[in-house]
Amino acid sequence: MQSVVSTPVDLLDVSEELSFMITRSDVYTTYLDTKREMNEDAYATSCIVAFNDEKVRFEEVQRFGKYHPDYHTVTKAMRLAKREMDMCETVAAFRKAERDLEKLLSSIGELLASSVSPFIKVPSSNPYFDSSSCSGGCGSGGSCSCS
Structure with missing residues (x-):
């Protein structure tokens, strides 16, 4: 890979x-x-569909919070559907691969930013483990001073 870029075409x-x-x-x-x-995977697909359906129900109930008559029932159903989805082997393998790809892309972004200037803040999805990030991303509402 080239190391010096002198023109926009480069x-x-x-x-x-x-x-x-x-x-x-x-x-x-x-x-x-x-x-x-x-x-x-038909089982994974059914788990994802079930979770998304419960999530929609939860979002409708969430508008009223714990005062909605079905709040506890819907909340529990959503948690169970999420657990079922998370326990599916193909979903878990995909999530791991997704995190690994995200780490790769984040490290490339950090490397590129730091090669331009050490003062460039790189938004990160995990502020607890990425010390070079700006603590949760520029739109997180935190104390980031990115501009």
Whole structure:
């Protein structure tokens, strides 16, 4: 991969090369394979549909909070549906692959930002474990001073 970018065309070439490297990586291939397996798994699909249905019901009830007559029933049903979905092996494998891809992309973003300037803040999805991030992202409402 080239190390010096002198023109916008060079930047496009290098970014295309980086994109190609990412899409050929083991992490990305695993992500695609686990996503396909999850989508082809009838049990996983039914768990996801059931969870999404319960989530919609929960969002409707949540508007009124614990004062809604079905609040506890719907809340429990949603938690059970989520647990069932999370316990499905193909869903769990996909989630792990998704986190691994996210880590790869985050590390690339941090590397690119730090190569430009050490003062560039990189939003991160996990403020507790990413010390170089701006604590939860620029839109998180936290004390980030990004501009």
